[in-house]
Amino acid sequence: MATSSWVASGSSVPVDRERVIRELTRGRKIADELRLRLRETGVDGTAAAKVLPSQELVGKIMDSFTQSISILSGGGDSDEVSQVPAVTNSPGRKSEDSGESCKTPAPKDRRGCYKRRRTSETSIKDTPTLFEDGHAWRKYGQKVILNTKHPRNYYRCTHKFDQSCQATKQVQKIQDDPPLFRTTYHGHHTCKNLFKSSHQILVDPETQNSSIIWSFASRTADYKPNKAAVINSSPAVNAAIKQENKEVEHDHEQMKMKSSPPSDGDYIISAELTAFDRNATDPLGAFSSASDHGDVLSSDVYSCTASTHSMDVDMMGSVFDDFLELESL
């Protein structure tokens, strides 16, 4: 299982660890309860009776995480930590481009000329195996870290230069037996090019509701029911997507009858979120639970259909990024 945490790396406040742990544990319990509840919920409209409790649970989850963040950030309000690595443009400093941050170029080369990040949002995931997170990364460094057996690998987003995406990550093996890898993410992807999925954002002109539509393609040419996914859609957009998905689903079923199931590594996902309450949802948890089982979940808060052999956890990262993007609209 992957663990994930968000911390404000710039804060130097005393942290009440016990409180944080308590809050996080509580959040996990509630999330688990929600997961179970959603699992027993039907595919179709039978979810109605569960709607309110589910929403309450989601609210509790958010409260819990908010508390945790608040504690971590020093007990103040839960102001979000900076979304992007801070670009400190103090007067007298160099230009804003971190790539050209060396003011006085050395005669020979400019290696090591960079602006060290001060505060940025950091996400840590510990996983037993290396995994893809849906983004294209480019390795730019490797470093032996003091008192560790394995070197730390440094990656930046492939689209750092063409789309000014500032996301970076570090991967390090922190344990041998059983193997455990720690992936630390810095910043969020601002690039639009997801490695395995594409998405677009729609805004309904009437309601101003925004939606995100994903299209996930399978990895094999002969088996690719591309389906659309919607988040926070207006009824109009929703209806259109539902119709589209219905057709795709139909083709998909036909194909399943005739051909062999997809080989390992293929994935087909349809994710659909309606009446999405952006203030009270933990989309990542919701989708993660769906990916665990590959079956059908449904509620008023969200519904997620995932039929797949191995829907990679990495896709959740992409999904999560999309949520963040949506929330910033």
Next chain:
DNA sequence: AGTATTTGACCAGG
């Protein structure tokens, strides 16, 4: 030839 990785150098911060 174009792209990705490796690796030593360089620099900021503690």
Next chain:
DNA sequence: CCTGGTCAAATACT
């Protein structure tokens, strides 16, 4: 001064 993060030339790969 030490350490970790980044750069960029050299090298490997496709």
